[in-house]
Amino acid sequence: MAARPALFLVWFTWAMRKERQVLRTLTAERLYRRRFPEHRFVFMCNELEEVALFRENGLNALFCSHNALADEQTFKPVSGVENTYDAFYNAMISPWKRRHLARLVPSAAHVFYESRLTGRQKTADLLDELKRMMPAHHFLNPHDAHRIEKLDWQAINAVMAASATGLCLSAEEGAMYASIEYLLAGLPVVSTPSIGGRHIFGDPETWLTVEPTEEAVRDGVAQMKARNVPRERVRAVTLAKVHEHRKRLRACVLVETDGRVDLPDDYGHAVYRRLNNWQRGLDFERMLIDDYHSE
Incomplete structure (x- = not known):
């Protein structure tokens, strides 16, 4: 992929409100793109404050929390269970x-x-x-x-x-x-x-x-x-809010790829859902690969 156009979506697992964190990210992006100028990044921020700070420093930022990519088919209510714990x-x-x-x-x-x-x-x-x-x-x-x-x-x-x-x-x-x-x-x-x-x-x-x-x-x-x-x-x-983030992600990817990549308009689709690696990451990756080869 070195000489081919690629779009990377990057999310963060820690708060990124500090100026030094944003500048470190900016430096890393610039160093990377010197070697791979065809590659671009969108930084998925978990808070609006992060989005503003990233954009002020010239980074392409999107308000899309990584929690919007949780798998709602895994974590769901279970009926008929009494509260044992407060x-x-x-x-x-x-x-x-x-x-x-x-x-x-x-x-x-x-x-x-x-x-x-x-x-x-x-x-x-x-x-x-x-x-x-x-x-x-x-x-x-x-x-x-x-x-x-x-x-x-x-x-x-x-x-x-x-x-x-x-x-x-x-x-x-x-x-x-x-x-x-x-x-x-x-x-x-x-x-x-x-x-x-x-x-x-x-x-x-x-x-x-x-x-x-x-x-x-x-x-x-x-x-x-x-x-x-x-x-x-x-x-x-909760799902209503989650789908708002997935909708923004879809719109962003469509713009950043000049219309060549359009994620599903079903915001419950598996492409928007992921699990932590220690849970079922490999199964998820296999599913995406199989879907890709079947198209």
């Missing part, structure tokens, strides 16, 4: 995820994994501390001092079905994959204020932002639980 939190074991803010929630389910940056020993120590701090909470991944087993998406979906709300407690990250999984599964979300774009698929009916205190999180969970918004309603509101 809240559910799916996140790595790391201090910046601020799990301690959920300490006063009466019952919560935690799905977790190890951060390579934190390291095994620090992860084990922090996990032990959290379990002592929140003895009424359930830490669901099979684990010991040496390993944490990841749960598959079927198991995660089952836990969400038994939970009343989803928690998002970090102050800064990217769009947070778990946040869209909550919403697609029909869980209303209780979040602290954050930078990174996880809030954009929320709605006043389905998303509550509270102060980053243990008391505020506890009260927010109780409030969202009392609202009892139907899970299918949470999902429908």
Whole structure:
């Protein structure tokens, strides 16, 4: 592809509001395009603030969150399941995820994994501390001092079905994959204020932002639980927002390729959906290859 026209869509897994991050991206693009001038980039931003900053610095930016590419056929409401947990939190074991803010929630389910940056020993120590701090909470991944087993998406979906709300407690990250999984599964979300774009698929009916205190999180969970918004309603509101992003992506690709590439007008089509690599990435890639060869 070196000498052939190509369009690359780039998304970010962390907040990109800082000037130095944008300038680093700009430098990387310029260095790359010196070698491959036929290649172009669209940077898919998770927040409008990121879009503005990228464009101010001469980068081609699109407001299209990577969470708009989540697979709604994987994460969905499950009927007939009673709430066992007041809240559910799916996140790595790391201090910046601020799990301690959920300490006063009466019952919560935690799905977790190890951060390579934190390291095994620090992860084990922090996990032990959290379990002592929140003895009424359930830490669901099979684990010991040496390993944490990841749960598959079927198991995660089952836990969400038994939970009343989803928690998002970090102050800064990217769009947070778990946040869209909550919403697609029909869980209303209780979040602290954050930078990174996880809030954009929320709605006043389905998303509550509270102060980053243990008391505020506890009260927010109780409030969202009392609202009892139907899970299918949470999902429908979310999908409407997701489709807006997919529509912008389609329009962008059509313009950037001079009309040669037109993504499907069915915004639920598989081309707009992806899974994390640890879930089913290879199957998705095979499907796209098979579709391409059949045309």
